[in-house]
Amino acid sequence: MRLATFSHAGRVSAGVVDSSQMRPFAGGLSVRDAVGLGVAAASALDLLPGVPRKEVQLLAPLQPASIRDFVAFEEHVAGVRRSIDGRGGVPDAWYDAPAFYFTNPHTLLGPDADVPFPAAAVARDFELEVAAVVGPDATIFGYTIFNDWSARDLQSREMRVNLGPVKGKDFAGSLGPWLVTADELSGFADADGFLELECTASVNGVEVGRDLLSHMGWTFETLLAYAARDSRVVAGDVLGSGTVGNGGCLAELWGRNGTQEPPPLRDGDVVTLTVQGIGSLSNRVVSAPPAAPIPAFRRSLGKVNP
Structure with a gap:
């Protein structure tokens, strides 16, 4: 089963993708509502008459309460680390547990939406990921594609503070x-539970990256278990896989090549991410209006760094 949120005739609805139609849920339920019920109950929900897919605008499939974005691909870590801070290799601590950071659930965009990069950012990048959506009782309800857009020049400066x-x-x-509900992709799982899905990334129709999702260091089940450890995860939360290797983002290639080749994204560039068994996600890069300058730091009386 495939669930979507979409706009049609000025109204936002959620429902099931049915061949060439979108079948809205009866009662105005959202995708997040359906996720909270579990796959079996969601598949039994009443549906309204279909709307032709060609007449709708797809939006982000759901609005999660939180997004934990992991970094589960060793090759990505090695390449981006060299690009961001000039150091090669993978930190020893990376192998201890699947690290993640929290990102913003309020700025999520859907297919074909323009992506407004900070006007001051010049090292603009995409990140090809698969995201698992948590279901009830700490299960994985399903999967979607996640593009974790990145302004690498801003990221490089701010990560010197060691807060991510x-x-x-x-x-x-x-x-x-x-x-896409997890049962639809179960046939791609290998003996260890990794999903052998082919993932590709292209910019303006030119492929720049290709990898298998099964090259993750940990399964999604392990990511979920770690996220829930000493904490709370609820139905509808999103867990990003982290960026795939072999060109899953430009920064990895910059670190490997020693130059910014391929070049950073520019206004008008269209990035398309495709994942086997799920589909494709395309967005165009634009610039947001310039931001106001940051007020100067006021130094305290006791100088830390005289």
Whole structure:
């Protein structure tokens, strides 16, 4: 089953993708409502008459309460680390547990939406990921494509504070084109539970990256268990896989090549991410209006760094 949120005739609805039609849920339920019921109950929900897919605008499949974005691909870590801070290799601590950061659930975009990068950002990048959506009772309800857009020049500066990415990340993320329930992808799982899905990324129709999702260091079930450890995860939360290797983002290639080739994204560039068994997600890069300058820091009386 594939669930989607879409706009039609000025109204936002959610429902099931049925061949060439979108079948809205009766009663105005959202995708997040359906996720909270579990796959079996969601598949039994009453549906309204279909709307032709060609007449709707797809939106982000759901609005999650939180997004934990993991970094589960070793090759990505090695390449981006060299690009961001000039150091090669993978930190020893990375192998201890699946690390993640929280990103912004309020700036999610759907398919074909323009992505407004900070006007000051010049090292503009995409990140090809698969996201798992948590179901009830700490299960995985399904999967969608996640583009974790990144302003690498902003990210490089702010991560020197050792708190992780900040404004270099939270301006936008894309989800879509829809949410595919886990049972539809179970046939792609290998003996260890990794999903052998082919993932590709292209810019303006030119492929720049290709990898298998099964190259993750941990399964999604392990990511979910770690997210829930000493904490709380609820139905509808999103868990990003982290960026795939072998060109899943430009920064990895910059770190490997030693130059910004391929070049950073520019206004008008269209990025398309495709994942086997799920679909494709495309967005166009634009610039947001210039932001107001940040007021100067007021130094305290006791100088830390005289």
